[in-house]
Amino acid sequence: MxxxxxxxxxxxxxxxxxxxxxxxxxxxxxxxxxxxxxxxxxxxxxxxxxxxxxxxxxxxxPKTPVGRVLFLLGYARAQRGWRQEEVDAGEHPELLPALAYAYARAADRALRQGVLQGYREVQEALPVVRGRIREADQIRRRYGLPLPVEVRFDDYTVDVPENRLLLAASVRLLRLPGLAVQTRKTLRHLIARLAGVTPLVPGRPLPVWRPSRLNTRYHTALRLAELVLRGASYELDDGTTVRVDGMLVEMWRAFEDFVTVALSEALRPYGGRSDLQDRRHHLDHGQRVPLRPDLVRYVIDPTGREMPVAVADSKYKISTGPGGHGADLYQMLAYCTVLGLGRGHLVYAEGDAEPYLHVVRGAGVEIVQHSIDLTLSPARLLGGVERIAESISHSA
Known part of the structure; x- marks a missing residue:
């Protein structure tokens, strides 16, 4: 090991x-x-x-406290997955045991009120008529025989996407090393409670569920379950997907998701809209070099046109040598040049870069470096994001 x-x-x-x-x-x-x-x-x-x-x-x-890593992951994929008070990482310093502990507690709370049930469309051949007869299938498969009857009906069952995700996450975590004894015990109990739920087929897409009033108590557990199941594979820079026997999280992606989503939420009171991972811009007229800033803020000008007024990019660095931020500055200069902006914003995790204002020679462009201390409490962490949003709104 x-x-x-x-x-x-x-x-x-x-x-x-x-x-x-x-x-x-x-x-x-x-x-x-x-x-x-x-x-x-x-x-x-x-x-x-x-x-x-x-x-x-x-x-x-992780170099960041595990509880804070889970908080950052709650912002993944542009959707808040859970509230901080709902996710307890316990005393585990490593990510996998902490995530397993948090998931087991959340799923146990979700199932205490009973296993969620819902309607699922079923197509079967039965000796009696139930629901609607599938006439085309009856003729094609039975050649005029009256029985069995090809029917379609809605079945009220526990075999719904929400329960299938919880079962798959519980089974997967139970196979992984390094989990506490009590966590394993809770996971086995969860699997027993989900009897009658169909296991997921490996390699197939995860079932889709939609938040509703009926599954509210499941929301936190489901977001954590999706994190567990998606952590079984990751995509390399060349697009190759690699599967692992374990769970890995790309910290730069978690930080990027947190900064862009939290920053877009903090900018809402200032009007306009924020476009995340904006893909419409290119460096050259031939549109051969695409640009993809993490966040571009747009407002409507007096003529009724939507115009960019601010751009921000997040940077999570493991280590940097002398001039290690030069590439980030060149990239932000390109964003500002193409968007016609006089100021751009780079957001780093504290320790990777300190707050600083760069004035670019002969370009009339300023690049502001901001930093976020990931060791702070969630409330103070979001307060830091709000101050960055205020700085961005003033420069627009």
Missing amino acids: ISLTEGAPPVECELTAAQAAALTAAKVVRVSPGPRAGLWRVRDNGYVGAAVIGDVEVRIT
């Missing part, structure tokens, strides 16, 4: 050439030769969590 900390110096490990090659190919960690044969230096590569790659177990502890 290799234990790493996000952003920490590399750890020297005894590995075979095959193990080193497997770790390198997975790109979960960065591997380089050590001072002698058979000794390798291993460090994180932007992921936190736990995974088994070949016969090597890798555990990566």
Whole structure:
């Protein structure tokens, strides 16, 4: 087992050439030769969590407190998944045990009032008529025979998407290493409560559920379940999807989602609208070089046209050397130039960059560096985002 900390110096490990090659190919960690044969230096590569790659177990502890990581993940995919007070990470310093603990508690609370039931359309061949007869199927499959009858009906059942997600997440977590005894006990209890629910088919898309008044008590558990199930695979920069026996989270993506969603919410009182991951802009007239700023704020000008008035981009850095933020500044300068703006905003996690105002020579453009302290409480963390929103609105 290799234990790493996000952003920490590399750890020297005894590995075979095959193990080193497997770790390198997975790109979960960065591997380089050590001072002698058979000794390798291993460090994180932007992921936190736990995974088994070949016969090597890798555990990566986030540099940010686990409870705060779960708070950031609540903003993933532009939709608040849960409130902070609903998610308790316990005393677990590592992400996977903490997430399992939080999920088990949330799912246990959801099921205390009974297992959710709902209507599901069923198509079956029965000896009696139930619901509607599927006449075309009856003729095609039964060749005029009266029985069995091809029917379609709505069945009131526990086999609904919400329960299928909870069952799949419980089963998956129970297979993973490093979980507390009490957490495993709770997961087994959840699986027993979900008897009669159909397991998910591996490789198929997750079932779709929609928030409603009837499944309100399930919401937190379902968001956590989706996080558990999606954490089984991740996409590399080249578009390749890699599956892991464990759960990994890309911290830069979690930070980006948090900043863009929380910032767009904080900008609402100032009017206009915020476009996240805006894809409509290009660097060149031939539109061969696309730009995708994290957030662009638009307002309606006096002529009735929608115009960009502010741009922001989030940056989560593991480490930077001298001039390590130069590429970020060049990128923001390109955004401001294309959008016709005199000021752009870069948002870093505190420690990656300090607040600073860059004035670009000969361009008439200012680039403001903001920082967010991820160790603060959720209320103070959101307060920092609101101050950044105020700065952005004043520069518009």
